[in-house]
Amino acid sequence: MSSSPPSSGRGSGAWAVVLASSIGQFLVVLDVSVVNVALPSMRDGLSLSGSALQWVVNAYALTFAGFLLLGGRAADLFGRKPVYLAGLGLFTAASLAGGLAQDAEMLIVARAVQGIGAAVLAPVTLSLLTSTFPEGPARTRAIATWAAVGTAGGAAGGLVGGLLTDLLSWRWVLLINVPVGVLVVAVVVLGLRERHEKTGRRGLDLPGAALVTSGVAALAYGIGRTESHSWGSAQVLVPLVGGLLALAAFVAVEARTAEPLVPLRLFRLRAVAAGNVVTFVAMTGAFAMWYFLSLYMQNVLGYSAVRAGVSFLPHTAGVIVGSKAAPRLMARFGIRAMVAVGGVVATAGFGWQGLVLNADGTFLGTILGPGILMAGGIGLLMTPLTDAATTGAAAREAGVVAGLVNTSRQIGGALGLAVLGAVAVGATAAQGAEPTEEQLADGYAAAYLVAAALTAASVLLVGLLPRTGGTRQARTGAPPEVPPEVPPEAPPEVPAEAPSAAADAVINTAG
Known part of the structure; x- marks a missing residue:
């Protein structure tokens, strides 16, 4: 599958691709943090129980994690524009249903469908860019x-979320997606042009899709259960073991099917294998920045939801500045060096935050x-890491590799938040009583110190990333050195959401 891009990455068509990709990813990432702020109001408005409120978060996270690979492969087979529109349409319709929900069941089902729409949409947002912009500076800037x-x-x-909940109601944290979704659909329909090459392979690997979806969802569910159960409990071990068995069966099916959901040969590419490993490790600590700091500001410092949101504006600026500065720095120092620098800066920010909290x-x-360092480091880290793993990507398989990295x-992120949440709870030393503000602060501080160690571990893995296509391509725009017998490398993605492992802690502390 291939787009019909301008070779330079310029023009109204390229502009529409960047706009559609960025807004689509923004909606997917925004959704969980928006909903988390509104959880107490949802509980009061619909008289939700604690377990029902937990599933408002978990339903989205589980379906999102489980359907990512299927969404990415569907984009490769059926075209990115129609799959983008399908994912965004499903996400928007589910947002409308959730905003109008009259009971817990309707809200939870709407959130689950919203997660499926996000899983279809998220891989396409990056693969649209990598299939439109040729390798080189234009793609890096996009x-x-x-x-x-x-x-x-x-x-x-x-x-x-704070503004919408305080000024309107919790329903608008979901309803706001409707006008935005309609606007983006109009931009995509009118401004995005795509030429989809017919490959003759239009069948989805349904057995593989069922196995990987159930396997990833079971892993995400098991990790999420660690917030309220020990790692050795049946409530955690059964879904974790079941998920691992399903994924093992998935690998066996993919090795034998003629039209695999995930061609296993992709893992022979150093960029795909190393990019996924470094991304996995880096994300175990990265999501702590917003999650624990939001809890600290509201539960320890007594900030309102709106004040806490305003306090995150420097973090937002730090991410944007880091991400936009990265291409120029990459051209001078190379991709691997910038991934390392971003990781070191983020590690310093996490460590500083843990020491002063x-x-x-x-x-x-x-x-x-500390917030500026954490956010700036993540911004510096993610752009070169994404660029490294997308260099040389075959357009026909860009979606599935984007789904892999997502x-x-x-x-x-789910595993990291589960571990960090357990660290925070253990460090409060409340011994069953309601923790004091000092104990809560100690717990959050301990979580940040462990996040610093996890981020530092990702820096140590930077050497796994390939040199091919990195500094040379960033400086000259020359094509990457990919062996002709294997397909080129492929794309990762940017954060999706705060995972389900955090649900119980959000519910217990936000209320």
């Missing part, structure tokens, strides 16, 4: 814009400085 806008969605969610903190003395991000 990816930087996509990364900045998408990652900023995570930081903006608290502010947007306390019950008497202030915005200027406790939040601003899955790595989702599972890495």
